[in-house]
Amino acid sequence: MKKILITGGAGYIGSHTAVELWNAGMEPIILDDFSNSEAKVLDRLEEITGKRFTFYQGDCNDKTVLDSIGKAHQIEGVIHFAAFKAVGESTAKPLKYYKNNVGSLVLLLEFMQEQGIKDLVFSSSCTVYGQPEVLPVTEATPRQEAESPYGNTKKICEDILIDYVKSKPGIRVISLRYFNPVGAHPSSKIGELPLGTPNNLVPFITQVAAGIREKLTVFGADYDTMDGSCVRDYIHVVDLADAHVKAFSFLNQQPENFYDVFNVGTGNGNTVLEVIYAFEKVSGQKLNYVIGPRRPGDVVKTWADTTKIKTVLGWQPKYSLEDSMRDSWNWQKGLK
Ligand code: UFG
Numbered sequence: 001m002k003k004i005l006i007t008g009g010a011g012y013i014g015s016h017t018a019v020e021l022w023n024a025g026m027e028p029i030i031l032d033d034f035s036n037s038e039a040k041v042l043d044r045l046e047e048i049t050g051k052r053f054t055f056y057q058g059d060c061n062d063k064t065v066l067d068s069i070g071k072a073h074q075i076e077g078v079i080h081f082a083a084f085k086a087v088g089e090s091t092a093k094p095l096k097y098y099k100n101n102v103g104s105l106v107l108l109l110e111f112m113q114e115q116g117i118k119d120l121v122f123s124s125s126c127t128v129y130g131q132p133e134v135l136p137v138t139e140a141t142p143r144q145e146a147e148s149p150y151g152n153t154k155k156i157c158e159d160i161l162i163d164y165v166k167s168k169p170g171i172r173v174i175s176l177r178y179f180n181p182v183g184a185h186p187s188s189k190i191g192e193l194p195l196g197t198p199n200n201l202v203p204f205i206t207q208v209a210a211g212i213r214e215k216l217t218v219f220g221a222d223y224d225t226m227d228g229s230c231v232r233d234y235i236h237v238v239d240l241a242d243a244h245v246k247a248f249s250f251l252n253q254q255p256e257n258f259y260d261v262f263n264v265g266t267g268n269g270n271t272v273l274e275v276i277y278a279f280e281k282v283s284g285q286k287l288n289y290v291i292g293p294r295r296p297g298d299v300v301k302t303w304a305d306t307t308k309i310k311t312v313l314g315w316q317p318k319y320s321l322e323d324s325m326r327d328s329w330n331w332q333k334g335l336k
Contacts, residue, residue, distance in 0.1 A: 008081030010037035016241035060104040077119035090150035101153035127151040136305035172258040179233035179265030183324035184331035191331030206332035220294035229272035231301035233265035236319035265304030
């Protein structure tokens with residue numbers, strides 16, 4: 001069985017990807033420092049798959065941990081999730097973000113070179129497109145100046161990968177540009193575990209519905225959109241996880257020194273209010289929300305053109321927005 005190193009494999013997207021990799025006949029080796037995840041995720045992964053995954057607790061910026069993994073296992077590929085992702089915090093602490101997000105990628109590439117590991121899937125983000133002029137967003141849509149140090153780390157990491165592959169190190173890389181990941185595993189055993197007050201819409205919605213927060217503020221309803229609220233492309237985390245598996249299978253058939261980038265979204269844009277209504281429908285309860293001022297720096301509308309990932313990787317999403325809301329809500333209800 002192929003062993004795949006998943007950095008950040010106990011996190012939200014990483015844990016779901018570990019399950020899908022296992023289902024596809026690959027063995028995840030997880031590295032995580034629990035800075036934004038919990039040890040019980042490993043138990044949950046075992047409950048879902050029946051397999052206790054090999055786990056290393058450590059920082060991806062610590063070469064000694066990577067080296068010990070390399071000594072113990074014949075790693076065939078890497079999926080690099082480990083990164084900080086709070087946009088606001090990145091503005092207050094940019095060095096923390098550059099050091100962690102950019103530094104860990106450089107170290108990981110050195111590790112891969114030393115170990116002769118060829119394949120890498122990198123977590124990028126639709127944040128690299130900023131507010132696109134033409135919608136939907138294709139992979140050829142120009143990237144824009146980043147709105148935050150977090151967004152800039154994704155752009156810089158993509159550029160590092162392009163330069164590195166050009167230097168002919170014999171590796172094959174895919175960057176996946178995620179749109180807005182939502183939902184949870186249908187088993188309700190794994191899902192998103194936001195630290196403190198959630199920044200993102202869907203965990204905020206489920207926490208309001210669970211009585212943890214009083215009300216949701218919709219950040220602006222006076223935009224030039226269908227109902228005035230912002231538009232995003234909300235992709236179920238299991239579909240997103242599956243995109244990583246498809247990316248791996250594809251990389252394996254490519255020549256050495258390969259780099260490409262794919263959008264991962266549903267291809268549909270939904271407004272904040274539509275997300276609220278979908279949640280109300282599946283949960284059977286009214287959500288306490290108010291319309292508030294715009295959030296500075298928000299993109300007004302963005303959604304993915306998914307033609308490339310569908311035709312080249314043979315991937316397509318299976319879950320609807322309502323499925324995502326149902327799974328997020330079931331996950332929230334199971335949290336103590
Ligand atoms: N929103 C609210 N109220 C809230 C939270 C969010 O109305 O309490 C709205 C936002 O204004 C936005 C939508 O819900 O219109 C989605 O907001 P999120 O914060 O969930 O997601 P963003 O699209 O703003 O941010 C996401 C990722 C970032 C990434 C960014 C751009 O969380 O990491 O996409 O790609 F940088």
